[in-house]
Amino acid sequence: MQTFVNLSCAALIFLFQVILLLLLLLPNLGFVNYTRVRRMVQQLGIIVVLTCLFSVLNYGVESSGGLSYNFYEKTCPQVENIIRDGLKPVFSSDITSPAALLRLMFHDCQVQGCDASILVDQDSEKNGSSEMTSTKNFAIRQRETISLLKSMVEVACPNQVSCADILIMAAREAVATSGGPRIEVPLGRRDSSSTPSYELANALLPPSTIGVEELLQIFVNKGMSVEESVAIMGSHTLGVTHCLNIKNRLYEGEEGPITGMEHGFEAFLRLSCPKNEESIMSKSRFVLNDPTALGFDNLYYINAMSGHGLLRIDAEMVMDSRTTNFVRRFGSDQEAFFQAFSSAFVKLSSYGVLVGKNGVIRKRCDVVD
Ligand code: HEM
Numbered sequence: 001m002q003t004f005v006n007l008s009c010a011a012l013i014f015l016f017q018v019i020l021l022l023l024l025l026l027p028n029l030g031f032v033n034y035t036r037v038r039r040m041v042q043q044l045g046i047i048v049v050l051t052c053l054f055s056v057l058n059y060g061v062e063s064s065g066g067l068s069y070n071f072y073e074k075t076c077p078q079v080e081n082i083i084r085d086g087l088k089p090v091f092s093s094d095i096t097s098p099a100a101l102l103r104l105m106f107h108d109c110q111v112q113g114c115d116a117s118i119l120v121d122q123d124s125e126k127n128g129s130s131e132m133t134s135t136k137n138f139a140i141r142q143r144e145t146i147s148l149l150k151s152m153v154e155v156a157c158p159n160q161v162s163c164a165d166i167l168i169m170a171a172r173e174a175v176a177t178s179g180g181p182r183i184e185v186p187l188g189r190r191d192s193s194s195t196p197s198y199e200l201a202n203a204l205l206p207p208s209t210i211g212v213e214e215l216l217q218i219f220v221n222k223g224m225s226v227e228e229s230v231a232i233m234g235s236h237t238l239g240v241t242h243c244l245n246i247k248n249r250l251y252e253g254e255e256g257p258i259t260g261m262e263h264g265f266e267a268f269l270r271l272s273c274p275k276n277e278e279s280i281m282s283k284s285r286f287v288l289n290d291p292t293a294l295g296f297d298n299l300y301y302i303n304a305m306s307g308h309g310l311l312r313i314d315a316e317m318v319m320d321s322r323t324t325n326f327v328r329r330f331g332s333d334q335e336a337f338f339q340a341f342s343s344a345f346v347k348l349s350s351y352g353v354l355v356g357k358n359g360v361i362r363k364r365c366d367v368v369d
Pocket of ligand 1: 096098099100102103105106138139206207208209210215218232233235236238239240241242243245289313
């Protein structure tokens with residue numbers, strides 16, 4: 001679209017230059033007032049240049065990778081209010097739902113872009129797999145909330161709003177309602193129309209054991225800076241981690257003895273997540289990601305700096321020379337964290353999305369039509 005606008009403008013400006021040149025070169029025929037015509041053409045030319053400049057600049061502001069900030073202005077102007085109001089009873093009846101919605105968004109976007117593929121249920125008739133059957137999606141919740149919001153949106157604006165956009169708007173509300181920044185997100189994503197891939201989910205969702213190197217690979221590939229990669233991990237200011245995901249670090253660490261964990265905290269974790277516990281118990285027991293697990297704040301970084309990070313990545317980000325300064329800055333300046341988090345959120349939610357004629361607007365979020 002932007003290329004089209006640029007090319008049309010360039011062609012129009014060129015045309016006006018040719019006309020002006022002809023008027024200058026042609027012999028004065030007497031019966032035509034050339035000075036007046038030339039002035040008119042010049043004035044028209046200036047109007048075209050200014051209009052072109054305005055539309056090119058305006059397009060740049062409104063659009064981000066095929067998405068735009070006013071996408072539903074004409075087709076569903078009330079959509080953001082429907083999502084906000086629809087989420088109020090969910091947030092008040094389940095205080096852990098904001099964390100779940102934010103993680104749901106990451107797990108959708110990480111596998112073939114933010115296309116609501118994580119919401120599709122297994123289809124035994126079509127022999128289809130489902131991303132949810134991947135063990136990496138353990139403890140993913142709140143998929144049904146997106147379906148509920150979709151049915152509300154469909155009543156107001158049938159066939160207009162994608163499940164993928166609803167999921168992003170819900171995650172944005174989750175951050176804002178927990179005390180985090182209110183993030184402006186561009187919209188216009190479309191939903192995947194093919195059966196989601198369980199293998200892809202297995203391959204692309206990061207395990208709980210990753211370090212800084214793998215972290216940067218994941219997010220720098222999505223166009224994020226190192227600062228933004230550190231900021232997006234601040235999502236772990238919300239929610240919980242099940243024992244299943246920290247047992248490896250506590251007892252079977254591939255990387256040898258635990259590094260970067262304060263001894264008292266280590267003892268607390270060993271008590272909370274005993275070594276020889278049945279797998280069923282370690283799937284139900286959990287610890288808080290930070291002491292204010294319901295509030296979106298910068299305590300995740302302060303916590304990590306004091307050796308109270310749960311995952312290997314939390315400790316490594318404090319120690320690695322590429323990331324340590326950002327951890328320190330976000331720990332001492334919440335506003336700086338919020339700013340970097342907001343731009344990281346927009347990048348994560350815009351990466352590899354289906355737009356325009358690609359993908360579909362699903363009628364139901366849990367079924368590929
Ligand atoms: C790329 C590195 C990441 C790794 C290795 C990672 C790993 C994990 C793990 C192991 C858990 C605990 C799950 C459980 O046991 O219930 C978790 C929870 C969580 N993650 Fe991540 N994560 C990463 C990035 C992200 C990103 C980018 C976001 C958001 C944009 C995110 C949001 C969350 C949230 C909100 C929770 C808490 C969920 C809840 O309480 O239900 N994570 N993550």
